[in-house]
Each structure stands twice: as C-alpha cells, then as structure tokens.
Amino acid sequence: xxSPMSASRFLDVLRDEGINVVQVGDWRTHNRNHKxxxxxxxxxxxxxxxxxxxxxxxxxxxxxxxxxPGPLCHGVIAKSGSIHLVGYGRxxxxxxxxxxxxxxxIAERALPRDNESNTDGNRHFYGFECENLGDGKDPWPxxxxxxxxxxxxxxxxxHGWNSRSVIGHLEWQPGKxxxxxxxxxxxxxxxxxxxx
Ligand SMILES: [Zn+2]
Numbered sequence: 001x002x003s004p005m006s007a008s009r010f011l012d013v014l015r016d017e018g019i020n021v022v023q024v025g026d027w028r029t030h031n032r033n034h035k036x037x038x039x040x041x042x043x044x045x046x047x048x049x050x051x052x053x054x055x056x057x058x059x060x061x062x063x064x065x066x067x068x069p070g071p072l073c074h075g076v077i078a079k080s081g082s083i084h085l086v087g088y089g090r091x092x093x094x095x096x097x098x099x100x101x102x103x104x105x106i107a108e109r110a111l112p113r114d115n116e117s118n119t120d121g122n123r124h125f126y127g128f129e130c131e132n133l134g135d136g137k138d139p140w141p142x143x144x145x146x147x148x149x150x151x152x153x154x155x156x157x158x159h160g161w162n163s164r165s166v167i168g169h170l171e172w173q174p175g176k177x178x179x180x181x182x183x184x185x186x187x188x189x190x191x192x193x194x195x196x
Contacts, residue, residue: 037090
C-alpha cells in the first residue's frame with residue numbers, strides 16, 4: 001500500500017536520477033481526480049504515443065483529444081531524453097486492465113498474460129508516454145531509452161520497489177501493443193541494474 005508521492009517529490013526524484021525535466025503549465029494540479037481515485041499506487045507503466053514531434057506530442061498528452069481528455073500520462077519522454085511533466089494525479093493512461101497482473105505487480109512476481117480488463121489502472125500506476133510512432137520502425141534513441149530507465153528507477157527508488165513494478169501497457173490491457181520497439185524484459189533488467 002503506497003500513497004502517491006507529492007508532485008514536488010516527483011519532480012525531485014526525477015531530477016535526482018539525472019533527468020532533464022521540463023515543467024509544462026499547471027502540471028502539478030492537472031489531473032482527473034474529479035473522475036475517480038488516485039492511489040494507492042503499485043507501479044509504473046510505460047507507453048508509446050503514436051505521434052511524432054515533441055511539441056505536438058507534449059500538447060496531446062497534456063490536453064488529450066475528443067473522447068479521451070488529458071492528461072494522458074504524468075511525464076512525456078521525448079526522443080531527446082527530456083521528460084515533460086504534463087499532469088499529476090489520476091491520468092487517462094492505463095485504462096482498465098487485468099487484476100491478475102496487478103496482483104503480480106504488487107507481489108513483484110513474474111507477470112501472467114493479460115487476458116481481462118476488469119481493473120482500473122489509472123488509479124494505481126504512474127504513467128510515462130514515450131514519443132514514438134509505435135510502428136516498429138521509428139527508432140528509440142539511446143537517450144530516450146536511458147530516460148525511461150532513469151524515470152522508472154526514480155519512482156521505484158522512492159517507493160522501495162524493484163523493476164518488476166514496471167510494466168508496459170501491453171502487459172496490462174489485452175489488445176494494447178505499447179511500447180513497441182524494445183522489450184520490457186530488457187528495460188526491466190536495465191532498471192534493476194540501476195537500482196542495484
Ligand atoms: Zn498506452
């Protein structure tokens with residue numbers, strides 16, 4: 001049972017992990033808390049945006065689009081490796097997912113395959129959206145992969161979690177494919193090395 005860290009603490013832990021952080025507008029209070037609970041938090045979820053261009057990507061993740069109001073995550077991880085904070089609190093990123101996966105994340109066990117969408121993920125996960133087209137061709141620069149590793153590690157370090165608390169959207173909700181272009185197992189190994 002972990003309470004979400006404060007917005008100020010979130011900013012601090014990301015900076016302490018060596019990340020170049022960009023604060024966007026009123027990110028500390030931009031959220032969907034009026035639509036449902038935020039917390040307890042159990043993990044970190046990684047996504048790709050299916051967009052290109054950092055300014056456009058950040059704008060969409062902050063504002064959302066018709067049918068899916070923003071924020072669509074907490075931090076946008078640009079190809080440069082900079083992280084743009086667009087919201088804090090409940091955000092529209094995880095959607096409904098598999099309660100068996102959530103139990104595995106809480107226990108930091110190997111993940112079962114996701115085959116149900118019966119549990120509110122927006123309540124329980126920090127979310128990072130990564131600027132990528134998600135077509136399997138758009139490259140993932142090393143600076144961006146390193147920022148993913150650092151951001152996830154920063155959150156895990158604060159909560160005392162290990163890398164099994166970090167999952168991809170594709171491991172949460174049946175039908176999702178993000179992030180595409182690197183393996184979450186490889187990323188978890190990098191995060192674990194950083195935390196060791
Ligand atoms: Zn996603």
